[in-house]
Amino acid sequence: MNNSNNYTIILGGGFVGLFTVLHLRQQNYEKPIILIDQNKRFTFKPLLYDLLSQELDESQVCPHYTDLLKDSGVKFVPAEVQEIDLHSRKVKINSTQEYSYENLVLALGNPTGYFGVEGAKENTFAFRDYEDAIALQKHLINCLQQAIQTTDVQKRRHLLTVAIVGAGPSGVELAATLADVVPNWYMEMGGMKEEVRIVIINRGSQILSGDTNKGLQEVAETALRNRNIAVELQMNASATKIEKERLEFERNEHHESLEAATIIWTTGTTTHPLIESLPIPSEKRDKKGRLQVLPTLQLLEFPYVFAGGDCATPMQNSQPPLAQVAYQQGATIANNLKALSMENSPNDSSVSIRGSLMKFGVGEAGANLFNKAIITGEPAHLIRQSRYLTTLPTPVHNFKAVTEWLTDEIFSD
Structure with missing residues (x-):
């Protein structure tokens, strides 16, 4: 048990949490900081596809928190929080370990939501962090190795089929990446790329519908057709049940199914259990259960608590759950914690x-710049790579590139 009550505790080491820490250290924040996350690695999610395709390595995309925070004085606790007591200002890790705090930052994000679809959680791959990417990569290679060794045409077709549920940004980017790299992996083993199938199953009639990336919809559709193999789009198809290597869906009141050795779930989130358990009434949450916060990102009745990212929404100014929003919220929270300390x-x-x-x-992207210009192909890829690589978090003593968002001239107003 730790009874010090002047800690600033940050729960969640995603974009909001980690960038809050890095900004605080850059500002020489004097209060002791604890960062708590159940994972040992930070995941730079926009580049997780580049890790899967082996265009970037794990040290760039998923660095260890201990490396990022080396010599910073920040204490990193790799643990899952069991309870948050807002009234007594305590965070409980387990029956013997808890921390008292002066200020708390809630940056827990949201876990995957499965919308009650039977078997979805048990029988699909997620794609949200380092472990997910490595597990998926190993599974796919194993399927390809089995496929190249079998003479059973039906079994081989099954092994070479990848189904992706959801046509939001994650589903589209993952499908495009896999449609380039999986055929290449298979050809290196001696197989024919035409046998590989990448299929998107989407309940709506359009990809990227209602998303901030909607401006890239047409570009994305063209890109999916022009990959190493074309991505198949099964639209207006609602997943109803997922068994091991078999997906059932409903379309136009008809029941259909797809046999696939690999099924990946990329759609939907739900409220984090810890956020759900907080003594915050429903009228001070949005329809998704996210916490309503003041424009300063403080909780309405607990001004010593800040919240950002996917688990919170500023009153009268809802902000989309994007990495670029999280960077900026992290800077705001850090600035406000520094202000309060002074x-x-x-x-x-x-x-x-x-x-x-x-x-x-691989080597291709789409860039929608301020909704004024759309750039595609390799130039967009170079913009994307340079933008993200200059924003990657670096050890705290070398924290320069992330103090300003979008330094590349092409993004300047």
């Missing part, structure tokens, strides 16, 4: 959406 008033969060970047296969 007995100054916190400032309102001001988020600027600078455009969207999406990966559309």
Whole structure:
């Protein structure tokens, strides 16, 4: 048990949490900081596809927190939080370990939501962190190795079919990446790339529908057709049940199924259990259960608690769950914690959406710049790579590239 009550504790080491820490250390914040996350690695999610395709390595995309925080004075606790007590200002790890805090930052994100689809959680791959990417990569290679060794045509077709549930940004980027790399892996083993199938199953009639990346919809559709193998789109298809290597869906009141050795779930999130358990009434949450926060990103009745990212929504100024929003929220929270420590008033969060970047296969991307210009192909790939690589978190003593969002001239107003 730790009874010190002047800690600033940050729960969750995603974009909001980690960038809050890095900004605080850059500002020489004097109060002791604890970062708690159940994973040992940070995941730079926009580049997780590049890790899968082996265009970037794990040290770039998924560095260890201990490396990022080396010599920073920040204490990293790799653990899963069991309970948050807002009234007594305590965070409980287990029956013998808890921390008291002066300020708390809730940056827990949201876990995957399965919408009650039977078997979805048990029989699909997720794609949200380092472990997910490595597990998927190993599974796919194993399927290819089995396929190259079998003479059973039906079994081989089954092994070479990949189904992706969801046509949001994650589903589209993952499908485009796999449609380039999986055929290449298979050909290196001696197989024919035409035998590989990548299929998107989507309940709506359009990809990227209702998303901030909607401006790249047509570019994405073209890219999916022009991969190493064309991605198949099964639209207006709602997943109803998922068994081991078999997906059932309903379309136009007809029941259909797809046999696939690999089924990946990329759609939907749900409220984090810890956020759900907080004593915050429904009228101070949005319809998704996210916490309503003041423009300063403080909780309404607990001003010493900040919340950002997917688990919170600023009142009267809802912000999309994007990495670029999270960077900026992390900076705001850090600035406001610094202000409070100096007995100054916190400032309102001001988020600027600078455009969207999406990966559309190996060496190809789409860039929508401020909704004014759309760039495609290799030039967009170079923009995306340079943008993200200059934003990758670096050890705290070398934290320079992330203090300003979008330094590349092509993104300047």
